[in-house]
Amino acid sequence: MLKLINAGLGRTGTTSLMAALDQLGFGRCYHMLDLVSTEESLEQWERIVCDGQQPDWEAIYDGYTSAVDGPNAIYYEQIMKAFPEAKVILTLRDAERWYQSTHDTVYQFAVKYQENPAEAGSRQSRLYRVTNAMFWEGLFGGRFADQEYAMEVYRNHNQEVIRSVDPGKLLVYDVKQGWEPLCAFLGADVPPEDFPHLNNSESMRKMLGQLATGAGPGSPGWAH
Secondary structure (H helix, E strand, O other): OOOOOOOOOOOHHHHHHHHHHHOOOOEEEEOOOOOOHHHHHHHHHHHHHHHOOOOOOOOOOOOOOEEEOHHHHHHHHHHHHHHOEEEEEEEOHEEEEHHHHHHHHHHHHHHHHHOOOOOOOHHHHHHHHHHHHHHHHHOOOOOOOOOOHHHHHHHHHHHHHHHHHHHEEEEEOOOOHHHHHHHHHHHOOOOOOOOOOOOOOHHHHHHHHHHHHOOOOOOOOOOO
């Protein structure tokens, strides 16, 4: 059963948060990479995002303790209703830095796909269909290339999370703050190890490049 929901958009330190949660005993952690790397997750989100099917949240998060990044941030309100005891973490960063990081990584996957679409029905085309409907055409209304508009959407999302979540269950968090505020929020001891800082823009571009060329999940060149 989910104990923790991350409502922050991608490129706000969500992979670092996932690693930290695993270290603190809040794994198994559901991440956008689950959608990318497992057929079951991709099929589930295709039905929800593209076909309008009512989600079975308990089935989706069966075996998971926390949910971070990707679709979790878009559907956080529905997920909160399904798991009312769960706490919420809003990861955030400076809006301009967030935009630049997102533009230079995951958005480029969408741009390159539009220039050279994959074969219909392939994993790449299905993944693009889901992410496009959820993020680029969904959350950003087809206007992510407009930086000021995209940053406004980003700020509005963050403010809506702050407005809609019980303050007693919410941590507004920048991963640069490290262990202390996270551990205090979760009632966990601060580990002696350094806080994990993972998935910088360079590593994300490499992973997306492999995905775009078909070196996706299950292939020899896939970057985990």
